[in-house]
């Protein structure tokens with residue numbers, strides 16, 4: 001089994017619990033309330049800024065054009081395309097997307113962002129891929145399963161959100177996993193263990209992020 005196949009297998013339980021989380025099931029049923037959607041979009045906009053920064057730091061650490069292009073493409077995706085997923089949630093919540101940008105991070109989002117940026121600042125390119133790949137991978141898995149299980153039609157309130165994440169044909173995620181396998185093969189067991197820990201921690205933080213939005217988490221003080 002390849003390194004990335006093992007990672008995916010080790011993350012299956014986290015993925016299952018995340019899929020069953022009431023925020024994700026609320027997307028499936030179309031019954032999340034406006035406050036939850038607004039909280040999610042505010043936090044996700046800020047989170048994705050950090051994702052762009054982490055990938056930018058990966059470009060700064062890259063030594064070849066192929067890696068630079070891989071990171072650049074996924075930065076461009078966040079900048080120019082992923083906003084459509086947020087616009088869907090804003091439409092349902094009855095708010096303007098521009099009004100949800102520039103908010104400070106709540107504890108769970110702050111924790112996830114700090115985890116990614118620490119890996120980006122102190123780690124290798126392989127570490128950065130490991131820490132940032134659960135973001136597209138978990139959403140791809142969730143989106144595809146939502147398409148399979150509920151097969152939404154365009155009248156579903158979260159049709160765009162589900163199709164954006166559940167119907168990606170870019171091959172970007174497979175490319176990242178293939179590169180991670182190459183880098184894992186070239187390094188030490190200790191480095192592979194660190195990559196594994198970064199990946200699985202980010203997977204758990206994907207769960208926390210949905211939970212943060214569902215519970216309207218704020219700083220206690």
Ligand SMILES: Cc1ncc(CO)c(N)n1
Pocket residue numbers: 044047048082134135136139206209
């Ligand atoms: C927290 C989080 N994880 C993953 C994605 C998918 O890019 C997202 N938009 N937000």
